[in-house]
Amino acid sequence: MQLSSRVARPIETAAPPQPSFRVQSLRALLDAHYAAIWRLLRRFGVTGDKADDAAQEVFWIAARRLSDIKPSSEAAFLYGIAIRVAARARRERPLQVVEQGALEALADDRPSAEELLDERQARDLLDDVLAAMDDKLREVFVLFELEEIEIPAIAEILGIPLGTVGSRLRRAREEFSAIAKRIRAQLAFRGGLR
Amino acid sequence: MRRLIDETDQSFERALLRSAGLDVAPEDGARTAMASLLAAAAAAVPTAAAPTAPPAPAVPGAPFAGQGATTGAGTMVAWKWLGIGAVLGSMAGAGAVAGYQQTRVASPSGGASVDLRRADTPAEISATALPAPSETPASARAPNALLAEEQSPAPAPVLPSAPQPVSALPTGTPSASRPRAAAGPAVSSAAHAETPPQPIAESASTLAAEALAIERARRALAAGSPSQAIELLDRYEQNSPTHALAPDALALRIHAEKARGNDAVARKLAERFLASHPNDPHAERVRRVLSEP
Numbered sequence: 100m101q102l103s104s105r106v107a108r109p110i111e112t113a114a115p116p117q118p119s120f121r122v123q124s125l126r127a128l129l130d131a132h133y134a135a136i137w138r139l140l141r142r143f144g145v146t147g148d149k150a151d152d153a154a155q156e157v158f159w160i161a162a163r164r165l166s167d168i169k170p171s172s173e174a175a176f177l178y179g180i181a182i183r184v185a186a187r188a189r190r191e192r193p194l195q196v197v198e199q200g201a202l203e204a205l206a207d208d209r210p211s212a213e214e215l216l217d218e219r220q221a222r223d224l225l226d227d228v229l230a231a232m233d234d235k236l237r238e239v240f241v242l243f244e245l246e247e248i249e250i251p252a253i254a255e256i257l258g259i260p261l262g263t264v265g266s267r268l269r270r271a272r273e274e275f276s277a278i279a280k281r282i283r284a285q286l287a288f289r290g291g292l293r
Numbered sequence: 294m295r296r297l298i299d300e301t302d303q304s305f306e307r308a309l310l311r312s313a314g315l316d317v318a319p320e321d322g323a324r325t326a327m328a329s330l331l332a333a334a335a336a337a338v339p340t341a342a343a344p345t346a347p348p349a350p351a352v353p354g355a356p357f358a359g360q361g362a363t364t365g366a367g368t369m370v371a372w373k374w375l376g377i378g379a380v381l382g383s384m385a386g387a388g389a390v391a392g393y394q395q396t397r398v399a400s401p402s403g404g405a406s407v408d409l410r411r412a413d414t415p416a417e418i419s420a421t422a423l424p425a426p427s428e429t430p431a432s433a434r435a436p437n438a439l440l441a442e443e444q445s446p447a448p449a450p451v452l453p454s455a456p457q458p459v460s461a462l463p464t465g466t467p468s469a470s471r472p473r474a475a476a477g478p479a480v481s482s483a484a485h486a487e488t489p490p491q492p493i494a495e496s497a498s499t500l501a502a503e504a505l506a507i508e509r510a511r512r513a514l515a516a517g518s519p520s521q522a523i524e525l526l527d528r529y530e531q532n533s534p535t536h537a538l539a540p541d542a543l544a545l546r547i548h549a550e551k552a553r554g555n556d557a558v559a560r561k562l563a564e565r566f567l568a569s570h571p572n573d574p575h576a577e578r579v580r581r582v583l584s585e586p
Contacts, residue, residue, distance in 0.1 A: 129327050138318055154322065155333075244297050244298065268294075
């Protein structure tokens with residue numbers, strides 16, 4: 100297709116303004132935050148192939164409200180959207196707890212859980228543990244423990260008081276440990292794990 | 294407060310937490326997301342999925358390619374908007390925005406410029422914007438007034454008859470499934486066929502609708518009809534649900550008023566614009582309106 104074969108148009112002395120879609124701001128946002136948002140979505144249970152779509156969804160929503168974003172609050176703004184997008188994805192596709200494949204792969208393996216869990220299997224199990232957690236507890240847990248975001252920033256992202264972040268994090272850790280213990284017990288039951 | 298991974302005495306927990314290090318976004322994720330979002334904003338028509346078709350070659354020397362006839366700093370460049378505009382005239386404006394591929398953009402603050410050009414991306418996006426003429430614009434299904442008015446037939450496309458097969462966006466790009474639900478299959482992709490939840494689809498189509506409305510006005514101005522541009526902008530003001538693109542609309546209005554000789558109005562609007570949006574990408578050119586005689 101020869102687009103250049105279009106009749107040459109006179110260029111006005113005051114050339115028309117450039118296209119309106121606020122591509123620049125969106126692009127800057129993507130460059131700065133895409134990887135983190137993708138990762139966050141992943142950690143909130145949006146698995147691999149859906150994470151791309153969900154990430155785009157986050158930036159699509161953000162693009163509509165670019166004028167609302169203060170530069171210093173970009174990350175918090177995006178994270179908040181990402182959490183809601185992930186929550187919606189979860190409602191539509193409930194996560195399966197305790198992936199069978201991970202269990203079976205370990206069934207006849209060597210004793211030590213940590214040794215024999217290769218990273219990929221561990222990641223799958225982490226998904227299972229996180230999926231089993233209460234939503235609000237999972238939020239603070241993922242943000243603090245996995246994203247390594249500081250408590251004050253978490254408070255901003257979630258729009259909750261500092262104290263609430265702290266107490267939720269404590270409860271989240273308890274829940275995480277309890278679920279992890281349960282899953283580990285299941286593994287042990289399945290195959291001779293120590 | 295230390296992280297659990299450093300505090301726990303459970304090696305199993307440590308192993309679980311450590312495994313999160315596997316979560317790494319695809320390297321070209323941002324870029325492909327950008328391409329998808331651009332296409333999604335413009336994609337209001339169904340397109341045939343042809344994921345293996347090669348993209349149209351880049352068109353060098355298009356009048357507005359490269360720096361374009363604009364400031365060259367802090368503004369976006371219409372890559373092939375002329376050709377796109379012609380086709381879009383026949384497609385009721387759908388897909389107009391897709392023709393805009395940023396090439397080199399300087400940040401408004403004059404910082405490092407960002408090269409957004411990908412050799413194949415512009416063509417892919419423009420190809421996406423060129424659906425077969427016989428297809429019904431999915432704008433017929435648009436939820437709001439901005440797109441709904443795009444029903445009238447338009448002059449025949451001036452481009453050669455064979456529509457460019459719609460090429461897929463870069464491999465691995467999920468389909469722009471957001472606007473698809475609102476406005477029919479937009480970006481071609483066989484990989485992801487999910488229907489997005491309704492609120493997101495509304496967001497997508499709203500922004501797309503607004504972008505299209507402004508684009509229509511822009512083309513009117515570029516075609517030498519500033520009064521029509523003003524009229525379209527008035528309609529945008531009335532119908533836009535979010536006014537997300539209000540600065541763009543105002544900048545366009547300023548140029549349109551100037552073009553039709555209403556210097557005083559243009560200057561007043563320009564002053565208002567610069568007071569509200571001093572660092573806007575359009576600010577540079579709006580300033581020029583004030584400085585010109």
